[in-house]
Every structure is written in C-alpha cells, then in structure tokens.
Amino acid sequence: xxxxxxxxxxxxETPEKPFLDANELVINMxxxxxxxxxxxxxxxxxxxxxxxxxxxxxxYLHRGVEKIAENRTYTMFNPYVDRMDYVAxxxxxxxYCEAVEKLLSVEAPPRAQYIRVILTELNRMASHxxxxxxxxxxxxxxxxxxxxxxxxxxxxxxFEKYCGARLTTHAxxxxxxxxxxxxxxxxxxxxxxxxxxxxxxxYEELLTTNRIWLERTKNVGTISAKDAIALGVTxxxxxASGVKWDLRIAQPYANYKNFEFDIPTGQNGDTYDRxxxxxxxxxxxxxxxxxxxxxxxxxxxxxKVPKVIKPPVGEVYHSIEAPKGELGYFIVSDGSTQxxxxxxxxxxxxxxxxxxxxxxxxxxADVIAVIGTLDIVLGEVDR
Amino acid sequence: xxxKLKREYGSGIEPLTHLGQNYMVVDRSLIPELLQRxxxxxxxxxxxxxxxxxxxxxxKQFDVIWVLYSFARNExxxxxxxxxxxxxxxxxxxxxxxTNWLEREVYDMFxxxxxxxxxxxxxxxxxxxxGFPLRKDYDILQQDNEWVQINLGIESGQ
Numbered sequence: 001x002x003x004x005x006x007x008x009x010x011x012x013e014t015p016e017k018p019f020l021d022a023n024e025l026v027i028n029m030x031x032x033x034x035x036x037x038x039x040x041x042x043x044x045x046x047x048x049x050x051x052x053x054x055x056x057x058x059x060y061l062h063r064g065v066e067k068i069a070e071n072r073t074y075t076m077f078n079p080y081v082d083r084m085d086y087v088a089x090x091x092x093x094x095x096y097c098e099a100v101e102k103l104l105s106v107e108a109p110p111r112a113q114y115i116r117v118i119l120t121e122l123n124r125m126a127s128h129x130x131x132x133x134x135x136x137x138x139x140x141x142x143x144x145x146x147x148x149x150x151x152x153x154x155x156x157x158x159f160e161k162y163c164g165a166r167l168t169t170h171a172x173x174x175x176x177x178x179x180x181x182x183x184x185x186x187x188x189x190x191x192x193x194x195x196x197x198x199x200x201x202x203y204e205e206l207l208t209t210n211r212i213w214l215e216r217t218k219n220v221g222t223i224s225a226k227d228a229i230a231l232g233v234t235x236x237x238x239x240a241s242g243v244k245w246d247l248r249i250a251q252p253y254a255n256y257k258n259f260e261f262d263i264p265t266g267q268n269g270d271t272y273d274r275x276x277x278x279x280x281x282x283x284x285x286x287x288x289x290x291x292x293x294x295x296x297x298x299x300x301x302x303x304k305v306p307k308v309i310k311p312p313v314g315e316v317y318h319s320i321e322a323p324k325g326e327l328g329y330f331i332v333s334d335g336s337t338q339x340x341x342x343x344x345x346x347x348x349x350x351x352x353x354x355x356x357x358x359x360x361x362x363x364x365a366d367v368i369a370v371i372g373t374l375d376i377v378l379g380e381v382d383r
Numbered sequence: 384x385x386x387k388l389k390r391e392y393g394s395g396i397e398p399l400t401h402l403g404q405n406y407m408v409v410d411r412s413l414i415p416e417l418l419q420r421x422x423x424x425x426x427x428x429x430x431x432x433x434x435x436x437x438x439x440x441x442x443k444q445f446d447v448i449w450v451l452y453s454f455a456r457n458e459x460x461x462x463x464x465x466x467x468x469x470x471x472x473x474x475x476x477x478x479x480x481x482t483n484w485l486e487r488e489v490y491d492m493f494x495x496x497x498x499x500x501x502x503x504x505x506x507x508x509x510x511x512x513x514g515f516p517l518r519k520d521y522d523i524l525q526q527d528n529e530w531v532q533i534n535l536g537i538e539s540g541q
Contacts, residue, residue: 059507064523066492067516071523102402229429229454232481243454250457314401317450317461319431330450332436341517345432345450353484382507 038378175305235325241269
C-alpha cells in the first residue's frame with residue numbers, strides 16, 4: 001500500500017491511474033452535515049477507515065461579495081463585510097475601514113482606535129469561544145458548548161448595547177466610529193474581564209487534561225511549520241506549528257503597538273497545540289482589553305472624512321490579524337465613489353486548503369476534529 | 384533588493400511605491416524567473432494572495448497581482464503584470480502550494496488560465512457555469528440562466 005503522505009494532492013482524479021484499487025472507497029461527506037460547520041462538502045478517499053486523500057467542494061455560500069463591492073459606494077459596502085466571517089464581524093469591519101482609510105490617507109482619532117481595539121479583541125474572544133464550543137461538541141464533549149455560549153452571550157450583550165446588533169455589528173465607520181461609547185461601557189468591559197477570567201480556567205479544567213480529549217487531539221492533524229508556510233496558513237494554526245508570527249506585532253495596525261501582549265505558540269502543530277494556542281490567545285486578548293479600557297483617551301471619535309468618500313486613484317493592500325488568520329483587503333480606486341475592485345484575502349479559504357494534507361493517514365473521525373480545529377467559517381470561504 | 388533587480392532587468396521592471404507600499408510592474412515574460420528569484424534568493428516564502436483586476440478598455444485587459452510576504456525581512460511586496468485576453472500565465476503552484484486554490488479562484492472569476500496548474504477548474508462557482516463574473520462586462524444581475532434552469536429547475540436565478 002502506498003504511504004498516503006506521498007500521494008500527490010490530486011490523485012483523486014488522475015485519469016491514467018485506475019480510479020480506485022479494490023480496497024479503496026470514495027465517500028461523500030456533507031454539504032449538509034452538522035460537523036462541517038456550514039455547507040462544506042468533502043469527498044474522502046478511504047482505505048478502510050484511513051483517509052488517503054480528500055477534496056473540498058466549496059462555493060455553496062458564494063454571494064459574489066467582491067462583485068457587489070464594485071456596484072456599491074465605499075460606505076454602502078461596509079456592512080457587507082460583516083457577512084463574510086459572521087462570527088467575527090468586528091474584525092472584518094476593522095480591516096475594511098482601515099484599508100479605505102489608508103487609501104484616503106486619514107487615520108482614526110486615538111479615542112476611536114482604543115474603542116476599536118477593545119471591540120475587536122472582545123470579538124476575537126467570542127470567535128474563539130464559539131470555536132471551542134463547537135469543536136469540543138464535534139469531538140463528543142457537550143458541556144463546553146453550554147459554558148462557552150453562556151459566556152459569549154456577555155460579549156454579545158456589550159455589542160448590542162454599543163451598536164444595537166449582536167453578530168453583524170457594523171460597528172466601525174470609515175474614519176472612526178459612528179457611536180460614542182455608551183454610559184458605563186468601560187464598567188461593562190471591566191466587569192466582563194473579571195467575569196470571564198475564571199471561566200477560561202473552567203474550560204481548561206474540562207478539557208486540557210481530559211483523557212478522551214487528549215486521545216482525540218494529540219498527534220491528530222499535524223502540520224509542520226514548513227508545510228504551513230507553503231500552504232499560506234496563518235493565524236493560530238500557523239502559530240501552533242511553532243511560527244511566532246502575529247500581524248498585530250509583525251506589522252502593527254490600529255494602535256496595537258501601545259499594548260503589551262505575547263504571541264502564544266505551540267510546537268507540534270497538532271490539534272491539541274492549536275487548542276492550547278487559542279486558549280492562551282483568549283487570555284492575551286483579555287490582557288489587551290484590560291490595558292485598553294484603562295487608557296481610553298478623550299477626544300473626537302471621527303476623523304475629518306468627507307461626506308462622500310472618494311479616494312484618490314491608487315491601490316492598497318491592507319491586512320489585519322483576524323481571529324482566523326491574515327485577513328487582507330486589496331482595494332483599487334479609480335477616483336470615483338465606488339471601488340473599482342475589492343479583493344478579500346480570506347483566512348478561512350486559504351487555511352481550508354490545508355485540510356487535505358492534515359487529514360492524510362488519519363481516521364475518518366479525525367477529519368471532523370481537523371475541520372473543527374481549522375476554525376473555518378464557510379461564509380468567509382465562499383464569500 | 385529592488386534596486387538590484389531593476390539594474391538586472393532594466394526596463395522589464397518598474398518599481399513603484401504608493402501609500403508606503405512597494406510594488407513592481409513587471410513584464411509578462413519575466414514573471415516565471417522573477418517569482419522564482421523572489422522566493423529563492425529574497426526569501427519571500429509566503430504567497431499571501433493572487434488576484435486580478437479587469438480593465439476592459441485597455442489593450443492588455445488584465446492586471447494579475449501576487450502579494451508576497453517574507454518572514455525573514457518582515458516585508459511585503461506586490462508583483463503586478465499585464466496580460467491580454469486569452470493569454471495565460473505560468474502557474475506558481477511549484478513555488479507556493481497555496482496558490483493552487485488562489486489561481487483556481489482567479490480562473491473562476493476572470494477566466495485567466497495558469498499553465499502547469501495541477502487541477503485548474505472552477506472553485507466557487509459550479510463546474511458547468513458559463514461566464515466569468517468579476518469581468519467588468521459581466522453585469523451584476525447576470526447569471527448563467529441555462530445552468531440555473533437545468534440544475535435548479537427554475538426559470539431564472541433572479
């Protein structure tokens with residue numbers, strides 16, 4: 001039998017080879033499957049229960065976001081970005097607003113920057129909590145789901161109080177913020193930090209040393225740093241493979257350079273390490289929030305931006321560290337009120353490409369674990 | 384680095400900076416060699432994105448853009464080239480595995496072919512779809528009605 005790791009990625013459809021040998025089986029998983037976190041279809045090629053290779057079929061949620069952008073003004077397109085990674089809408093908005101601000105050569109005032117950082121980091125926590133709950137559920141641990149959703153609710157309440165929406169928040173505007181922080185915003189955030197700190201320990205108590213969890217995640221879906229870089233994988237998945245790289249530090253945007261925090265990394269690049277990295281990231285996010293909420297300066301929340309946004313001719317690529325990895329916007333302006341081209345570089349889309357490599361030689365049940373650990377959102381994969 | 388490349392390739396490369404971001408406009412014929420050099424000699428080991436822009440009024444209708452990043456230098460660069468309708472580009476999958484899906488998306492949306500790509504087929508749209516939606520002459524309401532009728536059993540997608 002051939003070693004699955006040596007198969008070329010596309011052997012599934014090589015015509016000169018017999019499609020299957022007698023022991024092999026091709027089965028279809030999804031697109032309607034609760035464990036694929038959305039409408040993802042995976043074609044698995046199996047030998048017994050061992051995965052020899054797989055192919056992802058995506059596009060079920062394709063809405064043509066990039067085409068829509070070309071037919072909307074810069075301001076009108078802003079809410080659309082929330083619908084890509086809908087569990088981290090605030091991060092999407094931050095990336096887009098900053099990219100357009102760069103085109104306009106304006107910068108959001110410091111007060112807006114601080115509030116932006118607080119909301120973005122809260123959103124990173126919410127995204128990681130949702131990931132943890134669903135990932136653990138996929139593997140068979142039901143309790144963490146209730147715990148994380150209970151605590152995520154507190155973040156969503158803050159969002160709701162701030163801007164009226166819980167998920168697709170449209171929290172930021174080009175040039176700053178539309179809404180001033182409500183009365184008691186700082187207290188709410190501080191109270192939340194105090195509330196959630198012991199809760200993260202609680203999640204860890206449930207899982208970190210749990211024998212079933214260890215069996216299901218250690219040495220599952222391993223990816224080396226070299227492979228991860230070649231595959232363009234970013235975010236916690238890359239960091240768990242031992243690459244200490246975070247855009248918030250490597251190429252600081254917003255005002256992240258004002259805050260002190262660490263980049264957690266793993267060594268083995270397996271599912272367990274990715275779990276640990278994300279747990280540590282939640283704590284680092286809390287650290288940032290705590291520093292930011294203490295230092296919110298007074299001042300305006302909106303830079304001097306014209307009513308009609310008409311960036312000068314030019315193009316810009318701006319990327320941020322979204323909860324899933326590098327989220328980039330490439331915007332081409334022709335000097336009119338509508339962008340000539342908006343390209344979104346979605347972290348989930350690129351990370352999903354690594355699924356094939358990570359699953360080879362693993363069992364079918366591990367495919368579920370690996371889809372979970374990649375933390376993809378299909379709304380962003382398909383756009 | 385850019386100065387060195389400019390010296391070597393002369394008029395084939397035009398290095399530019401806009402809003403503090405470096406990019407270079409490169410002649411189509413230099414692309415394979417240049418991308419290889421950027422990866423091997425200049426340590427641009429991470430290909431962030433491959434994308435395209437359509438300019439229907441130009442003679443060479445498409446801009447194709449590679450966004451590259453180097454971990455060692457902590458530096459980003461964009462490589463940009465112009466190609467005409469029907470012209471293809473060499474695939475960079477042998478250089479960066481990640482470009483597999485990215486090139487498929489460019490093909491899906493613009494119809495630009497990449498030679499040597501291991502599996503160039505549509506990725507976001509269904510396999511039998513006709514037309515390339517991100518071209519400027521493709522209307523926002525336009526759909527492949529034939530596909531919609533056959534596969535969804537409805538008159539039109541609108």
